[in-house]
Amino acid sequence: xxxxxxxxxxxxxxxxxxxxxxxxxxxxxxxxxxxxxxxxxxxxxxxxxxxxxxxxxxxxxxxxxxxxxxxxxxxxxxxxxxxxxxxxxxxxxxxxxx
Numbered sequence: 001x002x003x004x005x006x007x008x009x010x011x012x013x014x015x016x017x018x019x020x021x022x023x024x025x026x027x028x029x030x031x032x033x034x035x036x037x038x039x040x041x042x043x044x045x046x047x048x049x050x051x052x053x054x055x056x057x058x059x060x061x062x063x064x065x066x067x068x069x070x071x072x073x074x075x076x077x078x079x080x081x082x083x084x085x086x087x088x089x090x091x092x093x094x095x096x097x098x
Contacts, residue, residue: 001093002034010065010082011089015055017075019047024054026096033076034093048072055079059092 005012014033021037028035040050048068056063061084071077081089 002029003032006086010080011086012069012078012080015077015079
């Protein structure tokens with residue numbers, strides 16, 4: 001499982017985005033990052049919005065709780081989730097199975 005870092009600002013973790021995929025899905029891990037395949041193209045912020053939408057749905061949390069802390073223009077992004085329980089996030093990630 002990928003490392004989740006908890007701080008006063010929320011829980012952060014790294015994702016590696018694969019844009020223009022056939023379907024939106026978590027495809028496992030790459031190093032310490034969650035590999036996320038998205039159908040959205042990497043233009044005009046569409047892939048970034050797709051990351052936020054997908055992760056909010058996956059973790060069953062409000063979209064406003066998910067932000068891209070860094071890497072908005074790169075495939076490797078740091079995601080920050082606020083207002084969510086660390087154990088809930090870990091449980092949802094374990095359900096995927098690496």
